[in-house]
Structure formats: C-alpha cells, structure tokens
Amino acid sequence: MNKLLVAVLLLLHIEAPWPAAAALFDPAAPIRQWTEFQAEGYSAPVSAIVFSDRDELCAGMPLGGVGTGCLDVETTGVLGFSSVFFPSLMLEPTPYQTLRNAQLLTPFLGISVGKDVWVLASEKMLQGGEFRGCVDPVDPGEYTKNETYMNHWRVSVPKTEGVKPAKSIRYWGHYPIVDVDYQTDAPVAVSLRAWSTFLPGDAKASATPGAVFEVRLENLTEQVQAGMVAFNFPGAHSNEAGGDRFVRSQSKADNWQALAGEASRAKYALAVVDEPDVEFGGNLSVGGGAWSSIHQGLPAAHQQDAGASAGVKYSLKPKQRKTVRFLLAWHVRDWQGGAYDEIKHFDETWVQNDFTLSKTDRFARSTYRPQYGEWFQGPIDVVRQLAASHQSRLARIIAWQEAIYADKSLPVWLRAALVDSLSQFAEDSVWAAPAAELSSWAAPVGAFQLVECPRTCSVMGCIASNYYGDLPVTYFFPELERQILRGYAAYMRPDGAVPFLYPPNDFTRPAFEWQIGLNGACFADLVHRLWLRTGDRSVLEEFYPAVKKNLEFTAGLADGEPGLISFHREGKGQEWWEHTPVYGMVTHLAGVRMAQIRFARSMAERLGDVDFARRCRQWLAEAQKLTEENLWNEQTRSYDFFNYPAKGMKSPDIMSSQLDGQWMADFHGQEPVFRNDRIAAALETVKDTCLVDMGVAGFAEPGKGPDLERYGTFPPEVIIVAMTYIYRGDRELGLEIARRSTDNIVRVQGLGWDLPNLIRCDTGARTYGADYYQNMILWGLPASLAGGDLTQPCQRGGLVDRVLRAAGGAQQ
Secondary structure: HHHHHHHHHHHHHHHOOOOOOOEEEEEOOOOOOOOOOOOOOOOOOOOEEEEEEOOOOOOOOEOOOOOOOOOEEEOOOOEEOOOOOOOOOEEOOOOOOOOOOOOOEEEEEEEEOEEEEEOOOOHHHHHHHEEEOOOOOOOOOHHHHHHHHHHHHEEEEOOOOOEOOEEEEEEEOOOOEEEEEEEEEEEEEEEEEEEEEOOOOOOHHHHHEEEEEEEEEOOOOOOOOOEEEEEEEEOOHHHHHOOOOEEEEEEEEEOOOEEEOOOOEEEEEEEEEOOEEEEEEEEOOOOEOOHHHOOOOOOOOOOOOOOEEEEEEEEEEEEEEEEEEEEEEEEOOOOOOOOOOOOOOOHHHOOOOOOOHOOOOOOOOOEOOEEEHHHHOOHHHHHHHHHHHHHHHHHHHHHHHHHHHHHOOOOHHHHHHHHHHHHHHHEEEEEEOHHHHHHOOOOOOEEEEEEOOOOOEEEEHHHHHHHOOHHHHHOOOHHHHHHHHHHHHHOOOOOOOOOOOEEOOOOOEOOOOOOHHHHHHHHHHHHHHHHHHHHHHHHHHHHHHHHHHHHHHHHHOOOOHHHHOOOOEEEEEOOOOOOEEEEEEHHHHHHHHHHHHHHHHHEEEEHHHHHHHHHHHHHHHHHHHHHHHHHHEEEOEEEEEEEHHHEEEEEEEEOOOOOHHHHHHHHOOOOOOOOOOOOOHHHHHHHHHEEEEEEOOEEEEEOOOOOOOOOOHHHHHHHHHHHEEEEEEEHHHHHHHHHHHHHHHHOOOOOOOOOOOOOOOOOOOOEEEOOOHHHHHHHHHHHHOOOOOOOHOOOOOOHHHHHHHHHOOOOO
C-alpha cells in the first residue's frame, strides 16, 4: 500500500513532456538543480538553475540597471516588486522609509488565437484572492506579528475571467535576462526573453531606465493561426505618481510606436518595435473580462487609469515563427531623501555632540534627481535608444555572460551565482545627478551609493555593507566606487570619524557612532582596494589624507595599553554582529584593525610619508603583541571572542570569522597579521566546531559545537571564511563552505534574487534582510581560487578582464 501511494504521488508530480517549439532553453533541463544546458543565443552550454511556477519564490529576477530602479518578473508569470518610480513611505514598526510597495502580482502577457485567450500566468494567480506577498521576517523583532507591517505587504489580486492559464512555466533568470518558456494548450507556442541593460564597464548604458520584452511565437499546426499578443503595465502607484491624473500621448518613428503615460512625478512609455499593426489601450489587469476580450481589441483608457497596454496583431503560417518586441521605459522627476531623524539612533544611542545633526532640523529632507535624467529627458528618449540598439545590447550581455559560463576553473553553481548576484545593482543602486548640495563633491559623475535593504533597513550605504558588497562596483565600475568614497570623505567628521550610513535614498545626513571602531577599517580597505584595482596614483592622493586622519582617530578611541585592539564602549552596536555584545579586547576587531594599519602603511610608503609609515609599523607591532598575549587560547586552540580584564570578563567562544583581518591581508596581497601557526590552528578549530549544512555558524561554544540559535549565520561572512580557508591552503573545504551557503540561499530557500542578511543554522531559513548587496562578496572567490590577490581577475585573461572585454567587444 505504501509503495503504491508513493508511485501514485510520483506520477502526479511528473509533468507532461515539454514541447521544444519556441523554447529558449533546453526543455530537458532539470528543475531546481545546478546544471548546464544549451540556450538560445549562447554558443556553449550555460551554467544555471531553472525554476518552475510550482517554485513560488519569494521574489523573481529584477529588470533594471544601475541607478534605475527595477521591476521583478515572478516565476508564476506576474510582475512582482517595482521600484522604478522610487516609492518611499514610512512603515511601522521600522524607523525608516521603505523603498518598496507591495508586489504588483499582476499578469502582464497574454495571447489570443481566434476567439480564445491565454493569459501567461499560473492558474493560481489568475484565480486571484488575498496574497501575503514576499515578506522580510525581521526576526528578532517579530515584525510578522505587527498588523501594520503585514498589511503593507498583503496584496488583493482580482480574478481574471474568461481566459486560460499557462499549464506550466519554466523560468531561467540570469541577470539581466529572464527566459520564460510557457506550456499551454494553445496552437501557438509562446516564450519570453525579457532583459534590461547591464553592461560591465559601461555605466552610462547600464543606467538605461527600461526593459525589452521579446515574445517568441511559433505556429504548431498545419493551418494559419492569427490573433493578438498583448503586453500590460499597471503603471505608477498612487504614492509614486504624484497625482491621480495621467496624460497619454502617442508617438512613432521609423521602427517603433509608443504610448506615453505621464503624471506629475512619474512617467512611462510602452512601445512596440518593427510592427505595423499596433494597438494601445488601458490597463488589462483590473480583473473581470478585460483580458478575455483582447481578440476584439484593447480597453479604452481613462484619465485616472494608471496602467496601459499594447497589442500586436499577428498571422502565422504553418510552423512559422515570429518575435514581437515590447519596450517598457520609465522616468521619475525626482525623489526625496530620508531625514536624519530616521537614523539618529545610530548616533544618539550613545552620544549627542557637536558633530551630530542635533543642532539642525533633523526632519529636513533633500530632493534629488536621477542621474539618468542627464541623458534621457523622458521615457520616449529611452524608447528611441532601445529601439535603435536592442540587438547590439543583447549581444553584449550574452557575450559577457558567456565569459563567465566558459570558465571551467569555477564550479557550475559558482558561475551561475556570480551572474545572478549582480542583480543587486538593479535592486539597490541609487545614482543622483550632481546638483544642489551634491555639486560640491559629486560633479561631474553624480552621487552613487547602494541601499542596504530596500524593504526594512533602507539606509543608504552602510560602510560595512560597502566593505562586503562593493567588489563588483570596484571591478566593473571603478568610477562609481570612487564616488562612494568621495561621499564618505566629503562628510568625514572634523575629528576623523567616517560616516557609518545615510538615511534612505540620501547622500548628505550621515550617522557616525554605530560600529565606529570598525568603520575606518572599511574605509581604508575600500580605498586600498580601488587603488590596487586601478593602479591610479590619484586615488591615493585624493583619499590618503582621510585614511590617515581616520586611523589616528580610530587608534585613540580606547584608552590604555590594550586600547589599540579594544572597543571603547561596552555591549551591542560595536561589532558587525551588531546585536552580539562585546567587551574590551576583541579578536575580530584586532585582526581588522591590523589590516587597516597595513593598508594605511602601504599608502604612506607609496606617497613618501615616512613618519606615518614608521608610526604604522609601531602600531602594528603593538597590536600583534597584544593580540597574541591576551586573546590566544591554547586550550581551545582558537582566539577568544573577547577578553576584558578590567571587569574580569572573558568569552572563549569560537567565532568562525575571527580571522577576517587575515582574509583582508591575503585579499590585498599583504603579509599576515596573525601568526601563521595560530592561523592554521584556529582554522582547524573552526572546522571542528562551526561547520554546518549552511556553511559555518557564526559562533560555537567550546565543547558544545555550533551555536545554532544565538545569531545563526551571516552569509557574507560565510564567504569570507571560505576564502580564508582557500588562501591558507584548504581549497576543497573553502569551496565546500561557499557552496553550502550559496546552495541553501538560492536553491533550497529560493532567495537568489532576494538575498538575506541572516539565516538560521538549523533550518537555513531567512531571519532577516532582503536584497542585501553584501552578498556580492561572492565576487571575491575567483581571485582566492586562483591564488592571487584581488587584482588577479583583472589581469589580462583574468575573469574580470574577460567580462569587461566581452561586454564591450560586441559593440565594436
């Protein structure tokens, strides 16, 4: 009986054979497995993970570029989160604005054949109803128990009547392209390749606020089939538009026709390329029978109708194929940045002084304009450019992706994950024109930063997050990384403290005090990283004075002989594990501080500052002596978490990331900051005590194994631990740790386009964070696996060099 039941269940799960017609990628590719297969447009097998509509992921892949906002496409065939119009609103109980409205969850693509209509979304989404939507659980905090918080993310989806759904959907997201193959019972097969412009090395092109939707049709029968293919965009939300009236206008040129919709703040355009028989109409995704009537025409639009649709009539001979290209372009006039009041707790948890903004209007906000507005006056300009260049842009995207997929020195999962991790540019990057206050330091390129977590911790930057996640910015857009550093230098406190973060979507109102003992190390690392990457002496000449001033400030924060490796405060908010209290001398701080000193000394020596270089050598010798004498624990064969003799406090807990400073040194090609014998012993202890199915736990108690509950694990740090093992000679273990973490996030949890900040070590589930760009630290693995410093992939023939050449090569 049990065997029979199992057999029946297995049969129920097996899908019908997938038709090869119109398929963009191998119909036999397995679902939810790291794999390789052939795909349209690619000359060799790609590295990928395929999902289906049964895999209802928290969030789909975003369409968008650098500083443009983005629009997600879900595995169920509907649109998801949208930030293309830079929404912002206060949402209790978070102290910040959220930069996301709830997911749209609206169908956007349909086809008629004769009088029958198929809307290419799952039946569940077409049935409509109340959906919880994708929620960052924010645990601890129990946000999911807060009704105000949860109400914001709930979505009521109207029922779409009189149409047939997609029977099944196969979905391959490979940023910035998403390929979707639909299975229906229609006589015309349909697939979709949607993409936005992301071209490493070409920041201006990557800042194009638009996307291309290429709909592939194939007549499966021996008779002529005719109908309409329709695309729908629901438009701007009320808190995005700036009003409830939308002015519509149509325009066209030699090879495109467009409908523009404009409110006082937000604009968009729907366009069709290379089609003579085009129709425009109102919003189809309002429920009822709007979609079911597309064979008769599109609905009329009203002034209060935010959405719009476009339709193309087609007629296909037997076995004939056709591609219909829809363009979606968007444009926002400006946005308001956050206020200091939203982030004051990062300062005023401890102190109010002359350096805080407490003496000014803490509720004031600045207005910013998008940098893309310098190149596009409105969405029709975007349409015009995409219509002229879509073929060459797509070829360049495929070329740079192929440069990664072809690197057989990297495992399949890593090749796929490197590509998709770059989606955080679309989710998080903000690029403002150099106007008003910004003009003093951001001209001519503009102010650039990344949002830490758009939905719940939507602060701008966070220098620790820059330290983790900026590596692809440095690799592919060094001019934008320089703007990040210019912002931090411009707002450095007179005493030498660098900013910790800014309010949401703001560049000018920093907080300083949170993690102040580590912030300078992040700044020094980022400057040294950019200098190594570019070889540009002017990077040192511009930022070395700030690095020097900050190190002098940081070295003097804590009093007494052990102050150089001690936190000057007690409790939480000091470490990158910000809710874990620390006291006195801390191994993690010691290693990171020693790396900071090494970077400052390297810069001083290059610029001929002999006196400061000598001072750095003295600091380093003192820090190393204090660390070895006070923090090494021979019994545990590990460095203690912290030691605070002044109050008789000591923690022998084993921190898996205790050697972060050593990774920093290795990654920058510097000499070790810890003793080699103790590095080896500590790594052996971490392996014996912290290893878990998700990589490594953040902490372990001696004799008890990994601490699964206290803090879980921190994915960006897991990758740094993995790289530390690789640099110190254990390539196999390091790669396995990185694989476990990535596999859990992407394949098991389905969070590959909604990257978390913290996960549980027992179940692997997310406890906090969404779209955390910190996870782009994954781009450090190629250098470590090649046995070189961070510049190795940039050398002639290295991975970064090949990607940059490929992204530009197809343009020649």
